[in-house]
Amino acid sequence: MPAVSYLLDPVGRRTVTAAAEPIDAIAIRELGVEPVRVPLRARALRDAWTSATDVPLGAAWVRRDEKGEVHALSSVCPHLGCAVAFSKPSGDFRCPCHDSSFAVTGDYRHGPAERGLDPLPLEVKDGRVFITWVRYRVGGSSREPA
């Protein structure tokens, strides 16, 4: 039995695959009503077999609304996972892959995506915005972490 345990180690151990802690993303003074794209990188990631530092996780579109409230949206299109971009002329998000579009709030507007852009948890502390990266399942109308 100890030999089997040895061979299977570290199967069954808690595996960390994403940044568990909020990431220091941007200073709040850098934000306006127009969203800015903020890359999110984990300082350190570790799974059962490897560890790495400064790992790119994804990106968030971050903005302050007219009331000063901060919002962060995943840049991953909820249709099939392409990266959405903000269009200044139209004031909305567009996906280049299959032409879905989303309001600046992330609400669904048009195209094959079945839900709006996915919000990311955030907190504001000492003038900085800390965002927790969540990779949501793509496809479908329900919002679930992958």
Ligand code: FES
């Ligand atoms: S991946 Fe965005 S519309 Fe298909």
